[in-house]
Amino acid sequence: MQSLLRQQHPLAVPGEQLRVLNDPALAHRSFDDALERSGLHPLTSTGIEVLQINVGKLCNQTCKHCHVDAGPDRNEVMTRETAALCMAVLEQTEIPTVDITGGAPELNPQFRWLVSESKRLGRHVMDRCNLSVLLLPSQKDLGTFLAHYQVEVVASLPYFMAAYTDAQRGEGVFDKSIEAIRLLNGLGYGREGSGLELNLVYNPVGAFLPPPQASIEADFRRELLVRHGVVFNSLYTITNMPISRFLEFLLRTDNYDRYMQKLVQAYNPAAASGVMCRNTLSVGWDGVLYDCDFNQMLDLPVSFGAPVHIRDFVHDRLDQRRIVTGQHCYGCTAGAGSGCGGTTV
């Protein structure tokens, strides 16, 4: 499977995705109206607690739902210069958490430097890991590296059965994921008292919303232990965002309208209030600043007078900034909410 960009698919262009999302013929209640009715408009940041650094679109997998349109055929990666700007911002602020994502972030040559620098500055570091990357010959010491720096591993595993996981992430990915979890467990990850956190991420393998987090977490825990003898700390449930490849899937399978209706009907003011963009600042591979990773993929940088590049970072102008919203934001406010840390209510 190739990225939408490599296929020269119209939806590879963020503007085309926004056109679909805002198409009057497919109109759903405006997200800003929903915020207004909840007394949350305009949505503003409550303070930057997470610096989420997307180091690029290069990945060893090509997942069918990927909002980044990442894959082996993508070559946009963060340079050392931009990574250094991120670390300079970290040094001049007290942002407690660094969340490194991609693509497969570990494939970026700056990844390990970002981890070690962030830890030197005493920050908590999260690695959004696709698991299979741990088995690549070039990454054979990755697990040891992550354990050494006590990096929290947040790993995608959409279901505890191979057929479902492989349907979304590619043939054979489930088995590789289990092997990688076993490797991480061997280093202490996911085991109580080790201080090494391994959290898994569930997202629906199709055009439906995620189940309650606690309920599916119990299933994952039981099934992964019984069938494969592996353990983890927590399971986060994340809603599929109607952008990029998942949007292409929704349109191609005639599920778009129904899925958007579901998201709109499931709008939850409490989820909107706790939405992750309120405490996150997202940095793109080229240093551009966004309110979240989804806005990043839609090419919607921070706005309303906030500085738009990491080199121009001014804490006070970003800490309470107004957030850029759109119809896709329903993906984070449906039901129990959805963020990079799972449900938000």
Added chain:
Amino acid sequence: MSSYYHEDDLARFGEMGKNAPELWEKFQDWYGAVFEEGALSQREKSLIALAVAHAVQCPYCIDAYTQDCLQKGSNLDQMTEAVHVASAIRGGASLVHGLQMRNVTQKLSM
């Protein structure tokens, strides 16, 4: 009318409240309470609903509870077993009436 059943009608279910709003409201409250987490989990209730939907052969309910089961974290193996439970009961219900047939036959026979 091309078909008696239309997918879009599922979303119009609420229109049934128009001429009997109080009854509709009672139904809604009761329906909502039935599917709350209780002695059975919401997921178990959803699987039961899926099975019953097949037993009563309601396409709206099959659509709604297929989606709901997926949304509750059930997989196709579990959902298929639920449909088999409904089917087994339906089949068994026919078969057990065979005893009535046998009784009548016995009564009439020498």
